[in-house]
Amino acid sequence: MDKKAVIIYWSKTGNTEKVAHGIKEGLEDAGVDVSLLNTDEADEVDYFDYDLVCVGFPSYLWHPPKPMDDLLKKNFRNHRSEGKIKSGSPRIPGKYALIFCTYSGPHTGIDEATPAGDYAGQFFEHIGFKVLDKWYVLSEFHGSLINSTEGRMGDIRGMPTEDDLRKIKEDASNLAEKL
Numbered sequence: 001m002d003k004k005a006v007i008i009y010w011s012k013t014g015n016t017e018k019v020a021h022g023i024k025e026g027l028e029d030a031g032v033d034v035s036l037l038n039t040d041e042a043d044e045v046d047y048f049d050y051d052l053v054c055v056g057f058p059s060y061l062w063h064p065p066k067p068m069d070d071l072l073k074k075n076f077r078n079h080r081s082e083g084k085i086k087s088g089s090p091r092i093p094g095k096y097a098l099i100f101c102t103y104s105g106p107h108t109g110i111d112e113a114t115p116a117g118d119y120a121g122q123f124f125e126h127i128g129f130k131v132l133d134k135w136y137v138l139s140e141f142h143g144s145l146i147n148s149t150e151g152r153m154g155d156i157r158g159m160p161t162e163d164d165l166r167k168i169k170e171d172a173s174n175l176a177e178k179l
C-alpha cells in the first residue's frame with residue numbers, strides 16, 4: 001500500500017510554501033500519497049493517520065511563529081490527554097517526521113533557525129515519531145533589503161532558487177526511501 005504523508009506549513013511571504021511544494025513533488029515522485037495543508041487547514045489532522053508528518057515554518061526570533069506553535073502545542077495537549085505521551089517516549093515503528101524551516105539568518109546565521117527546528121522536533125519525538133531530518137533552507141528576507149543583502153549570510157535575494165527547490169525535491173524523494 002502507498003505510504004501516506006501530510007505536509008503542514010505556515011508561510012507569510014511564500015518561502016516556506018515554495019519548499020512545502022518542493023517536498024510534495026519529491027515525495028509524490030517516490031510514490032507517496034501526500035496531503036498539503038496550511039496551519040488553518042490542519043486543525044483536525046491526526047498525525048497518527050500518516051507514515052510521515054512534515055512540518056514547516058519560517059524561523060521567527062528563533063522560534064516557530066505563533067500559528068505553528070499554537071498548533072504544535074494543541075496537538076501535544078491532545079496527545080497527552082489521550083495517553084500518547086509515555087515515559088521514555090518509546091519509538092513507534094513506521095512513524096516518522098520531517099521538520100523544515102526557512103530562515104534568513106541576518107544576525108547569527110543558521111544558529112537563529114536551529115533552535116526553532118529542534119523545538120518543533122521535540123513534539124514528535126515525545127509521541128514516539130522518529131524525526132528523520134531537519135532541513136534549514138536559507139531564504140530571502142522579503143520586505144527587508146538590509147537583511148537580504150548585508151546580513152551574516154550575504155546577498156540572499158532570490159533564495160530559495162530554482163536549483164535549491166530542485167535539490168529539495170530530490171532530497172524528499174530520497175527521504176521517502178526511509179519510510
Ligand SMILES: Cc1cc2nc3c(=O)[nH]c(=O)nc-3n(C[C@H](O)[C@H](O)[C@H](O)COP(=O)(O)O)c2cc1C
Pocket residue numbers: 010011012013014015016017057058059060061062063102103104105106109112113139140141142
Ligand atoms: C518577524 C520576523 C522575525 C524573523 N526572525 C528570524 C530569525 O530569528 N532568524 C532567521 O534566520 N530569520 C528570521 N526571519 C526571516 C524569516 O525566517 C525568513 O525570511 C523566512 O524564510 C520567511 O518565510 P516565509 O516566506 O515562509 O514567511 C524573520 C522574519 C520576520 C518577518
